[in-house]
Amino acid sequence: MEVTALCIRLDLGFPQVVPNRQQHFKHEPIIVSCEGLAGLNGWRVMRKIKESPIICASNWQKSTGPCEISTAYPHADSGEYWCEIGGKKSNTINITVTAGSVILESPVLPVVEGKNMTLRCRNKKTFNLTAKFYKDDNFMGSSSTGEMSFHNLSKSNAGYYKCSISDFGESSASWVTVTAHEELQKSPLVSLLLFIGVTVGLVAVLLLVGLLRCKKHQTIITATGSPTSPSSVESSSFPQTVYQQAEPAATQAQPAATQAQPAATQAQPAATQAIYAFITRPMRDTGPGLPSCSATQVPTAATNPKEDCYYQTVNYVNV
Template structure:
């Protein structure tokens, strides 16, 4: 009898847990194995209408949310248009109250068509000076007039349909490793962009100007009193000479 009651309790608990899971939701991937440059989508299903949810993932780098820098959201789905090996990892749905759905593991296999080398990132030849406007070019060996280029410095910093991205008024904080991706073509190798400080040259010139001004001021402060003294003395001697001449004239 006891065994029968225990079995009933287990069945009830399992059905209650399943009911909760069904209400909470689950994540459904469109595929688990894919090659680079292929697309994959994740859908959050069976969520309570009042529950707000999002798709998260854990890769070798960190835990992040969809649309932060690796995917795009559409309705209740997260879509990666062109997956790469670094997109391999664990994915799940999470509600606003931090309850999590089941977790699925995605594996992305290298594709020679998408390997680095078919895409290159062109940056200006050094030196790049602070305050300059710098243009990055993302180019592919494949000739295409219709493509999207994504530019990265750690994370995504911009996208372009022309393959070009401009950094206005560049500063030392923009210095670092850059790379780009072209949809369906691949990813470039990382390229270091060095930025030189412009104020060093201006400081040298400013010091030179300051030295010249110092000497000019010294010359003026020394020569001006001397010039005034000479002028006063000449005037005084001129008056005395004039009086002396007048005295001689009257005597004669």
């Protein structure tokens, strides 16, 4: 029974290829590695040859580490390559092994928009030969050095490229990808560190907001439990509960300085007495053992409301 591992593809980068090109000559050595990708070691190199995904090693248990192909063959080693570790899957690259005498050296990884790219057409033993270049089977031009450069790339530069050298033949076609996301070219470790930094920043902001809300809540509780000033209760139009009798409070009157009076004759602090008005019964029916509150106005400061009664107005007078 064949067991297929379930892997999730993440933007963890691309495998590294040595030599760094898509096309390779027959019998050349090739190394595909993902060691250090995303800051991890122990990747398993996978490849799809003729629509069949297999490991790049004869032994599954010992298949971690670089995939070293000592002698490449067209039908055995041409295909897609990627890396897997712990259910994670890297991006895929393409490798073409040709039995011909001409190859096109093109980038293995996607090229970023706005960057430059150089294609090289070469024979296995001879360099710097005049070559013709094609894109999507359309002739682009000739080069006496066997190279063609592209500047300030855009999406329109993506496509299948190939080349030919007189008396030697034509190369295979390779797809060149042009992407607008420069993050694909960055080190996966840098992306990982950036992700961690953003996460820590968000957590810090949430903690700060929580502390501010907690501090605000404590301030409200402190303010509620503090003595009530005349100015804060005189304007209240809602019934409030009186739990204890009011005691005289000593308040300090503000100096009333006028043009007609000298500074030495300013008003002295005076004591105040609270007068409660419009005392009503509690918000429950009266009965045996329950307090009974009148619904009339308290005329003097000597009369204080009963406990568990409600009042609507409090006035303060000097005594």
